Amino acid sequence: MYLRWALRCLRSRRSSFYGGSAENLFLAARYGTLIRSNPSLLHSEVLGCRESLRCGSHGLHDLRYRVNEDENFGAEETVDPFSLVADELSTLADRLRSMVVAEVPKLASAAEYFFKMGVEGKRFRPTVLLLMASALDVPIPKTVIDGNLHMLPKEVRGRQQSIAEITEMIHVASLLHDDVLDDAETRRGISSLNFVMGNKLAVLAGDFLLSRACVALASLKNTEVVSLLATVVEHLVTGETMQMTTNSEKRCSMEYYLQKTYYKTASLISNSCKAIAILAGQTAEVSMLAYDYGRNLGLAFQLIDDVLDFTGTSASLGKGSLSDIRHGIVTAPILFAMEEFPQLRELIDRSFSEPEDVETALIYLGRSQGIQKTKELAQEHVNLAVNAIEALPETISENARISRRALVDLTKRVITRTK
Structure with a gap:
């Protein structure tokens, strides 16, 4: 080789x-x-x-x-990142469906809705986490070995698989709650749960998924990992609140936008990657490299998502095109465009509420470098994600090397994706 x-x-x-x-x-x-x-x-x-x-x-x-x-x-x-963990993803899907069984059939049906309909797509987040688990197959310094690390590799892998399941439940719960907040009628081409069963049941289904995630998290009996994932839930709420309650100055701040984006999107994958490293018994330095990979991958993912909201179609995006701007949400392309066309500030201040505001904003955006600059910023975060993988300790494991290559390939897919 x-x-x-x-x-x-x-x-x-x-x-x-x-x-x-x-x-x-x-x-x-x-x-x-x-x-x-x-x-x-x-x-x-x-x-x-x-x-x-x-x-x-x-x-x-x-x-x-x-x-x-x-x-x-x-x-x-x-290499195809998804094919490398296909068997585990299949098992994970079955376990998720079994974990959302409830005494009340209607609640169970609501909680299972997205899992059953396949709305979760290719399970991007569990794929990243399972690949990260394989990529961290490196020798562990004796200074960090303790009694908990005398488990068999299969046991460690099982605990890491649990993190992938917990992360997916938290993610789907956040989708259910977001659709309620946004009054969304569709999610990836099918009717949203709140549209089908009503807002109350959608919120309860999201809460139910979070409770199941908490039970699974507690079973790992690792206080550091529990703290990390609890922080993720706090970040999701904080990010959503930041989006709902901003003033004019903050709405026009790129720093504020990136912080909100970290809370809403990148915190889940970054802290979950770190949890994978902690359960493997890795050092603080290696755990932070795993975190850095997830953080920058998550930020790049959302930046491209913001681009696709302007350039994609409702069928491929899973939500109506121009969804953010129509809800008065300011994202990176508009913020970059405002640097060239300060006239956009007036439209932002009134949340694009006038009849012609959205069309006017699109005209300015089309004349600006807003889309291109957003892609470039996403690329910078992709570069940082790649740097984190390359900085991982040397390994003699062929599987670890292949998994690292697959993680790098995922960063490329984030940049080039169309949905």
Whole structure:
């Protein structure tokens, strides 16, 4: 395997470092999202050059996986992240359905609604977590080994699978509550639960899922992990409240937008990734790398979601196109457009409430670099996510290396997705 990697590397005519331009570094630093998170990125161009030189000589065991590698090399090395954990995902789906059984049939039917209809899609979050569990198959320093880590690998994996299940229940519960708050009628092409069964039952179904998640979380008997996931639920509520109760100044602040986005989207995946590392008995440093990967992946995911709200269709997005702006919600594309067209501030201040406000905002957005700059910011977070995977300790596990490559591939899919 190593020899094949070396030959591919030598054949490749280009192996470029996937770092940010000076302009993009400044952009991210301006909003406190890049330099504060990873100051060492300033030196990454040098490291990237050194990596290219090392590839052809003695770096057979230290090949880095770049999102924009040579096309031929990328085609040979690409793996389908979802197929790697397909069997576990199938088992997870069955377990989720069994976990939402309730004494009251109507409540059970409501709680199972999205799981039964397949609205959860390809189970992106559980896939990330299961791959992260495999990617962290590295030696554990003796200094962090304690009595809880004498479990068999199968037992550890079972606990990590529980985190994937808990995360999915929290996620679906948040969808149920969001649809109620947004008066949504559809979710990924089918009628939303609140539209079918009413707001009260939808809220209760979300609460029921959260209660089931709490029971499963308590069974892990790990106070640090319990605290992490409890914080996630707090963040979900905080983020939603930030979105509902902002003043004009905060609505026009990119920093405020990114903080809200972290709470609403990225906190769940980042803290769940960290929980996976903690249950594996990893060091604080490795646990933070897992967290950093999830945080930046989550932020990139939401930034692209904000782009797709303007460029996608209701069928592919699972919600009506222009849903955010029609609800008076300001996202990154509009914030970037406002830098070029300050006239947008007046429309934002009145939450696009006048009849022509949405169309006017779209005209300004179309003339601006708002969409492109949002994609560039998403790319910066993708770069940081890739950096976190590359910084993980060396491993001799082939499965771990493949899983790390799959995690990098997922970052590419986040950027290129259309739904």
